[in-house]
Amino acid sequence: MRAKYVLSEVMVGLWRNVTMTVAMIITMAVSLTMLGASLVMYHQVDEMKARFLSNVQVSIFLDVNVTDEQQNALAQELATDPLVSGTPVFLNTADSYKLFQEQMKNDQALIDSTTPEQVPQSFRVRLKDPTKFEQIKATYQGKPGVDNVIDQASLLNRVFDVLGALQGLALVLAIAQGLAALLLVANTIQVAAYSKRREVAVMKLVGASNWFIQSPFVLEAMFAGAIGALVAYAGLVAAKVFLIDDSLKALTAIIGEVQWGTINIMLPLLLAAGALVSGVTGWVTLRFYIKK
Amino acid sequence: MIRLENVTKTYPKAARPSLDGVSVSIDKGDFVFFIGPSGSGKSTIVKLLLHEVTPTKGKVVVNDKDVSTLRSWRIPHFRRSIGCVFQDFRLLPTRTAYENVAFALEVIGKTQAVARRVVPEVLELVGLGGKEHRYPHELSGGEQQRVAVARAFVNRPLILLADEPTGNLDPDTSIEIMRLLDRINRTGTTVVMVTHDSNIVNQMRRRVVEIEGGKIVRDQPRGVYG
Secondary structure, eight states: HHHHHHHHHHHHHHHHHHHHHHHHHHHHHHHHHHHHHHHHHHHOOOHHHHHHHHHHHEEEEEEEOOOOHHHHHHHHHHHHHHEEEEEEEEEOOHHHHHHHHHTTTTTHHHHHHGGGSSOOOOOOOOEEEGGGHHHHHHHHTSTTTTEEEEETHHHHHHHHHHHHHHHHHHHHHHHHHHHHHHHHHHHHHHHHHTTTTTHHHHHHHTTTHHHHHHHHHHHHHHHHHHHHHHHHHHHHHHIIIIIIIIIIIHHHHOOOOOOHHHHHHHHHHHHHHHHHHHHHHHHHHHHHHSSO | OEEEEEEOOTTTTTOOOOOEEEEEOOOTOOEEEEETTSSSHHHHHHHHHSSOOOOOOEEEEEEEGGGGGOGGGGHHHHTTTTTETTTTTOTTTOOOHHHHHHHHHHHTTTTTTHHHHHHHHHHHHOTTOOOTTGGGGOOOOHHHHHHHHHHHHTTOEEEEEETTTTTSSSSSHHHHHHHHHHHHHTTTTTEEEEEEOOHHHHHHHOOOOOOOOOTEEEEEEEOOOE
């Protein structure tokens, strides 16, 4: 009986206030889509970082007039360095010049004016922990025969910074939208409580429990939040199908494939966030609105 | 049953207290009128008994419980032992007489089966047999107040509070409502009625507590309006 009463009240409440309900669902959906998108992005950037950093090399460029002993000593030291993973690769003058030609193939004039001897030889090493670059640099920079120690990761970090900023922006938008959604929820609940003030007054008079008085309103808000979450999930699915896997396909080369698993895990997360946040907002609103 | 011990109630921003050191005791099964001019503090007593307001000073004891120390989540349950009738009836306009009374049962968790058994009974008691399916706007003022009394009484409360129940009714209808309250009182229910209807008070010859300026100025066992 009670459940039936509460459910029918929820349905009546949602329908009575249908424009408000739709507005609430839309803002909820937009904010949850933003939230979902920023979470997916967070995940992608993390994955991407791991993938790139594991491939990242540290280059130790040698002096042009390095001696064989210095070079051998360095090779020895790198081979036994606990921070280095695998065997260091040595690029001699010929290898380095070929690499240089390849990298600079758009600038023929530069290639023509550079002799193989001007291109420094280098060791290329992978680090066990790519974040320990500073230690490697401190060890080898300034050693006899070493010209410079360069970390590719420092270049990648600039890319990560841009992605991080985008991620932050999505999160800020999600929060701003979320705030608007919460205010709408609070307002809708107040309107609902006002339109049922007679019933509420009688219920309080005859001693209905606070739970019983408040639950239809709270469930109404939670229902709208959950619908908003479903719409947001649909938005994420559409974004994957029509954007990431289609017109923005090229982007996946950088950020990596967005897995269905990543999208699907958003459904329970968004549902929980949508329902919980609007439910709590509704409940708090009522605490102020329906006095004892 | 009901005891006010040296109760003072001052509303925020009010210059003087609505009730000023009021002490009164009402036994089980009593029928008591609270009379006095507007603003004398009569209605504050009803609000105190319902725990709609808390006393500034003093103790309010209802059913042997100190109301002023009642935790807020216990108030709903506490109110189930008190029935309430008001001048403006406070019926739900979109529900029939039957539904209005049944609503009071539903919202405290009684089943529809209980409502089907109890509601016709109590509507019969208040003299509305056969009018169960009328909406408030299809009933006269007196009939609407009967529905309100039925709603207040359906849960068999120990106390019935009536705040100017005849304020909107003509004298004849008022007397009918008073007969009804008298009948309910005879079932052992304590009736507390706030009024300034002198005819009613004079006819009923029940206990009269007169309040003026927040103080009790008279407490007579079989009093008149004065």
